[in-house]
Amino acid sequence: MPPAEMPKTYSPGEIEPRVYARWEAAGYFAANPPQGAGTAPPSRAAESHYCIVIPPPNVTGTLHMGHAFQDTIMDALTRTHRMRGERTLWQPGTDHAGIATQMVVERQLEAEGIRRKQLTREAFVERVWAWKEQSGGTIGRQMRRLGASVDWSRERFTMDAGLSRAVIEAFVRLYERGLIYRGKRLVNWDPKLLTALSDLEVLSSEEQGSLWHLRYPLVPASGGSEPTQTADAASSEYLVVATTRPETMLGDTAVAVNPKDERYRALIGRSVRLPLTGRDIPIIADDYVDPAFGSGCVKITPAHDFNDYAIGRRHNLPLINVFTPDAHLNEQTPEALRGLPRFTARERIIEQLAAQGLIERIEPHKLMIPRGDRSGEIIEPYLTDQWYVSIAELAVPAIAAVEDGRVRFVPENWSKTYFQWMHNIQDWCISRQLWWGHRIPAWYDDAGNIYVARGAQEAAAQARARHGRDVPLRQDDDVLDTWFSAGLWPFSTLGWPDATPELASFYPTDVLVTGFDIIFFWVARMIMMGLAFMDEVPFRTVYIHGLIRDAEGQKMSKSKGNVIDPIDVIDGIGLPALLAKRTSGLMQPHLAAGIERATRKQFPNGMPAHGTDALRFTFAQLATQSRDLRFDLARVEANRNFCNKLWNVARYALGALEATQGPAPRALGAAGAGAGPTELSVADRWIRSRLGVTIRAVDEALAEYRFDFAATALYEFTWNELCAWYVEIVKPALRAEADVAGRAGARATLGTVLETLLRLLHPLMPFITEEIWLRLAPQIGVTGETIMLAPWPRASDFPRDLAAEQQIGWVRGIIEGVRQIKGEMDIPLMRRVPLLLSSASREDLAQLQQHEGMLAQLAVLSEIRVLSQGEAHPPSAAALVRELTLLVPMAGLIEPASELARLEKLVQRNRQELARARAKLGNQEFVNNAPGEVVAQERARLADFEHREAGLARQMQQVRVLAQQSEPADRRGGGGGATRPATEGAP
């Protein structure tokens, strides 16, 4: 429980951990509410459910800005639905992240001077588990700091026993359906990690290379000398092939030309002698060859190039693999080259070919180089045995699900990206030659027969059935792609393959919140797997958010040294610590100096603390539909100020409520009905009406996943309506000496509005709202042990009151008019001035009578006097509110010259508007074609501008006269004194 009295300063660092610990201990996050926590009224015990599964972060990693952003969105959604009374589950967990995690542990071992292969597989995996245990708590701690209301009791890990069982089950079922197969074909091979990768894990980027034009000598035509009919190429003694990878020439098994290419037609069927090997390889014809590129002859290396592989299959070419797994030349290559790493071999081969005069030319060439996304190593197409998911059959229903709207992308555009990929989807290589991960549930006997089974026993049984006796079996060494288990996440975490109550309640989940970077890796696969195993989509909505970048729009990365840790934004961090964090453990240590310089420049004093709520609110504001989101600390600072504002208005409110409440606090109901007379003032009615509008705006924004809109609506209401106007207006009414009924109304309104606002803010700013609410609620008779389980505000409780809005609008217009005069004339706001009103309508008079006190108070006026028609008035500065003219006598306050300048500006601006309105209404087609409403509105505007024009002209006239009079005085007096025709002393 928070201290009874609100501390004067807002200290998120003290509040947030304490509040979270209480929530967690009380079990408020649980999807199955603990006994006794039932603060919900009976009507809220609805049967509706809401579920989000977290995109599981790497178990041994730490959360970065993107996670924090994503978690904020998911938490906001979760909290909103929980407050709506739905049974809500935000499912937490982590991913084993096969390659990434294995690499980290390998690096740790290296630091100890141990290589992975020196350990047994069991020992290594043991090591990884130990590391997981050691570092696995980090994410949990971070998420708690962020306020994430996940059901910790249901936390899952992709390698938990239960989830591992799901993985095996899924594999076996797909295999039994014939959708998983094992095959020897070219895969993307990482020669450093020594594993296959899926297409998605290979990133191609343009790099500078060369195009080598090699001469392959022609083998003389056998069986005597048919004269070569055409073409110089045919009559020369060699063919020229162009390649970007000369080292693969050792594995060439053909040279291809286009069948329509006249230059080479006669050579089709003949052979060339492959240099350095002495092998003769055929010249074949294939449409694939583009005659316009290079020489029009392509060397074909089926074992080392995806295209060549396809051509090889078409032409039944042999495959000659020339590489070892780590991309050194193997025993298929000439002895002199054997054992060389691929790029050394390249140089050596070029040298040798050059020595033999077999290099036609070398030209610079830009090409796409494929690299492994983890290792950065250049990927080799490599011939190996791997497991594949035959994807086409799974893709069809997954495409249909998005087409017919069972899964909806938000923003909708991303469905195009999804379709594009799904329509061109390739079989998915799911085996990895790693040790960390789900071992493939396949066994082999000595004859090489495969038994896919749910366990060794089942495999043995299969083998027995086949052979009629027990045979020794060996399990496949490979593990599954991390994304295979991730694809099952929405149902494996809920207990699948068992039919658990959770699965029944929460599947399909409601929304997946994720970044566009993993639409293919994860989103698409979850949809396919969900449909395959659950016969139902895994989620109804996919909310795709942008990528958090730094203030300069750069992607945050360790090597750039521009990473901002969300926890540092929350807690603050000194410069030395920040520098240490950014410059330690760099893969390229030489970058440290530059990073240090940039960091010192951007954060000369480190980062101050901002608190979680400020950070979360910033994330909400940032959640536009843009795909790049720049994170700027200045915005967090602004939002910390916002928190501070909220804190202080709450302090005021609590003080005011207590001071006016008397000794028996609990008597009043939330609406203030109860003992004694209660009267709602216009201001009370106005703020209630505005609150209703705000609730509606927030509801709509959340329904559309426009967290930026929700944040804006909340910010504006809180700061610009509640704090700036309502509280200022009702201060007098809340004083002890004020009228009892009015005071009761103001108290009830202030209490209710603030309490409701806290609930409305809670999903985005959970901590500060709880901290205040726990103090405020009892003051106004609201019960409940936490705001988390308090009901979500209903707009219908605060119906629109247009009359009140209109009246407050009138008041604000006048106050702003006076403030404008004071502001521009550098008159302190608190200096009391008289206000004269001219051309007041009956309506104005009525309003005035009702709101005179409010005007005097907020515009800080000494008196308000209505001028009768034609009544003379002292020279004054003027402001116009529609037809009403506000006059502040200038005497002793305002220089005629500055007032004249001010009026001049107003005239200018008005003139432009006037001209525009006149032109519009002068256009007959506008009047004829535009809707009547629009025309009428335009007419009203025009009238308004005309009034202003006239009023301003009158004022200018009067002040101009005065200015002329005062000019000599100015010169004499050297500044201070305007002439004052009537009264008062100098300033």
Place this chain on the structure above:
RNA sequence: GGGUGCUUAGCUCAGCUGGUAGAGCGUCGCCUUUACACGGCGAAUGUCACAGGUUCGAGUCCUGUAGCACCCACCA
């Protein structure tokens, strides 16, 4: 080669179904006003990338151009 975005105030960005260009930060001026100086009041600033088109009317719709991003793809 295909595809998708973006281009609005000094900076970062909103602007939904076309009808008076907005916010935050920054800038300038004034203000100790008993909730808040992490504050209050006021002010300045925009050929809405460019060129056409549709329309009475375009930041908003259509076409094209330019620049900048990103994604997918096997051109040796």
